[in-house]
Amino acid sequence: MSPANDRQLDWAREELGLDATAGEAEARRAFLTQVAVDEFVPTAAKLEAFSILRGGAQEPLSSTYQEVERSRTKAQVEEFAERIFLYSPIERRKTWEALRACSADLPGAWAILDRLQPTLDLDFEPLQHQEDLRALTDHLRELFTLPPVKRAERRSAIIESCQQDSRKWERAAQNMASKHSNVAALDSRLIEQLSTWTRSEKVMRKPPRVKAPPSIKITKKSWTEDVSQHPWVIVVVLIVLANVGRLATTNSLNQSSRPASSTHQKPSPARDGARITEDVLNRLKEMQSRIDTPEDEGGIQLAPSNVDIPSEGADVDQRLEELDGQGQNPPNAQYFDPQPQVSESVQDASTGVTTP
Structure with missing residues (x-):
């Protein structure tokens, strides 16, 4: 047996229904009560919890505890991601490091903690003194804690609600991007859309200018002008006419020298002889x-x-x-x-x- 850590003790007390001040005697009493309820066949989790509260933990830990610990750690990471901005910067980093230490074998929890890391040292206190920046900061922190699909839906709703005072939100977004870029990075898409609102509206309202195509002037030329500009056309026409005449002469000579074809009549088939009746x-x-x-x-x-x-x-x-x-x-x-x-x-x- 090795000494149990705080996370193991907390889990064991929770499994047996004890508070943080309960000692070994209370743990034994609670365990026997649970055994009687389970018809004297205690579960593996109850045995694991009673072993931890008696002064030590099994080495290696049982699969029952490991599975429970993974589910518990994942739930704590998700809860921390939703409530991260309710902690002070010091508490935020301390909690983040503790969850990071016990989620090494949980890829999903590890990815969530990596996304939260840039926000650990953010201080929002200076932004609370300006009304437009304070409201914009609240929107940014809200969007950061939402999952991707809900974040996109909520962003569209925020932009629609800001249309009544678009110039005010545009100035606040531009100020946030220039002076508090680390806070603006919580949702860069919202800052980008609000800071370019007026320019986007002008582009949408003003129809694009279409340049008229150049006019094409068509002039008709006589065939004499074409021939004068292209004299080779006459040469081609003369050559074609000469070849046609020579071909016609050759065909007529061939037909005159050919002997007259004799006509042969197809002999009629012989009539079958008559049969004797x-x-x-x-x-x-x-x-x-x-x-x-x-x-x-x-x-x-x-x-x-x-x-x-x-x-x-x-x-x-x-x-x-x-x-x-x-x-x-x-x-x-x-x-x-x-x-x-x-x-x-x-x-x-x-x-x-x-x-x-």
């Missing part, structure tokens, strides 16, 4: 049987016996070409007409044979 096929078979019958039995022999009768659907034109190549005449060639004139023939109703 079933009626014609039957008549061919009948004729073939008569040809194969001997002459003494009433048959005829008009062609060699090796003539084949084409099957149904055969191409008549192809068959005729084959017979012609063999030097043979097809039997009864009139029956091979690819387009028989059915309308001019007569059909026997009893036999079903059509006679041309």
Whole structure:
């Protein structure tokens, strides 16, 4: 155990609900009372506080105390920032140094104390004897203690309230900036806006002067004047005309020397050969049987016996070409007409044979 410092003792008394004059006996009584309330299961904070009041603190300090100490230090720094100008310069610096010593591991509290450091030695007593400077000083101290967002809102409200006597506030701001620059630094934006108020109003009221553009005089010139000033135009025109004439002559000569193109007619596709119908096929078979019958039995022999009768659907034109190549005449060639004139023939109703 090591001796507890004042901050630890203050925290321990506050945790057990004791005042600054309470001794060890009062601390034991308060601790046992708290244990009974907690159903004889004391919290870590109560144990830490009772240990400190008994004459020492644990080394190292418990995490419970460290967490409580951080929250307590941060709250004290924020309270000091809000009430800093209520302290005298000596008390202001003493409190600032004590908070600085115990907030080394608190970046947020450290940043607040750094911002408060320029105000530790400020003395506002000389400014209390001039009414305009005293009122302006109060505004500056108020803005300095506010957070950024609230500071901007409050600054706008102060500027709006000062519009009724703008010249008075402008002189006070200029005086503050020239003679008390350390106090004016509490809120330099307010001092800047108030000290240039009249000039800003003149700029806003007076419309900007717009310089008229120079007049442009347009004069028309005849084409003869342009040509006389630029003789190279004539040369260019002559060259262009000569090239155009030469190109036209070349095209006409090429067309006259080109032979006349012969026109070819696209041959028409050959017509497909006619197909043998079933009626014609039957008549061919009948004729073939008569040809194969001997002459003494009433048959005829008009062609060699090796003539084949084409099957149904055969191409008549192809068959005729084959017979012609063999030097043979097809039997009864009139029956091979690819387009028989059915309308001019007569059909026997009893036999079903059509006679041309």
